[in-house]
Amino acid sequence: DSGVTQTPKHLITATGQRVTLRCSPRSGDLSVYWYQQSLDQGLQFLIQYYNGEERAKGNILERFSAQQFPDLHSELNLSSLELGDSALYFCASSVAGGGSSYEQYFGPGTRLTVT
Amino acid sequence: AQSVAQPEDQVNVAEGNPLTVKCTYSVSGNPYLFWYVQYPNRGLQFLLKYITGDNLVKGSYGFEAEFNKSQTSFHLKKPSALVSDSALYFCAVRDGMNRDDKIIFGKGTRLHILP
Numbered sequence: 001d002s003g004v005t006q007t008p009k010h011l012i013t014a015t016g017q018r019v020t021l022r023c024s025p026r027s028g029d030l031s032v033y034w035y036q037q038s039l040d041q042g043l044q045f046l047i048q049y050y051n052g053e054e055r056a057k058g059n060i061l062e063r064f065s066a067q068q069f070p071d072l073h074s075e076l077n078l079s080s081l082e083l084g085d086s087a088l089y090f091c092a093s094s095v096a097g098g099g100s101s102y103e104q105y106f107g108p109g110t111r112l113t114v115t
Numbered sequence: 116a117q118s119v120a121q122p123e124d125q126v127n128v129a130e131g132n133p134l135t136v137k138c139t140y141s142v143s144g145n146p147y148l149f150w151y152v153q154y155p156n157r158g159l160q161f162l163l164k165y166i167t168g169d170n171l172v173k174g175s176y177g178f179e180a181e182f183n184k185s186q187t188s189f190h191l192k193k194p195s196a197l198v199s200d201s202a203l204y205f206c207a208v209r210d211g212m213n214r215d216d217k218i219i220f221g222k223g224t225r226l227h228i229l230p
Contacts, residue, residue: 002158002160004158035220045218048215048216056216101209104218106159109158
């Protein structure tokens with residue numbers, strides 16, 4: 001158990017809908033990262049938050065947004081969902097941000113299926 | 116720009132034999148290199164990392180990795196494979212010159228240990 005929790009584990013929704021994925025980092029970790037894992041694209045970095053502020057952005061679509069709250073949990077919002085958004089979404093956390101060498105610890109993921 | 120390559124989609128090794136999973140990288144500054152393992156329906160688990168110092172890094176579950184600067188490689192190794200080592204392995208790199216913590220993951224190598 002990495003100490004990173006994600007809810008829900010599974011999510012099935014229809015095209016055009018909006019969903020919210022939630023992540024709680026390990027105790028003491030300030031950084032939260034979001035990744036999308038699909039069969040054809042591999043593991044894609046979406047976005048990082050550090051202590052409530054956006055720190056780095058990857059291949060995140062405009063239909064997707066995220067935030068990190070004062071208690072350090074994070075939410076990833078996915079809107080106008082398309083079939084191609086079906087994937088595993090992982091959250092990870094690490095102790096620090098801003099050029100650190102610390103490893104990331106991953107949650108169990110949320111499997112999103114868009115029908 | 117940073118990048119990482121895992122040239123083998125799949126590696127098959129007989130139980131008890133040594134295993135190697137290959138990884139090469141490209142960064143502008145000094146590399147921070149990581150190996151993660153993913154078991155079915157689980158999140159990624161951190162195995163080991165190279166930041167600086169000794170080129171041979173030891174990690175969890177008996178795995179080790181050798182950093183080779185001239186060949187820009189960071190191959191994962193284990194002297195004697197176990198069936199339980201069968202999983203998906205990801206190499207990842209962060210450019211030490213970058214201020215953010217963006218980590219780029221390889222596409223993964225599926226390791227099959229044959230009993």
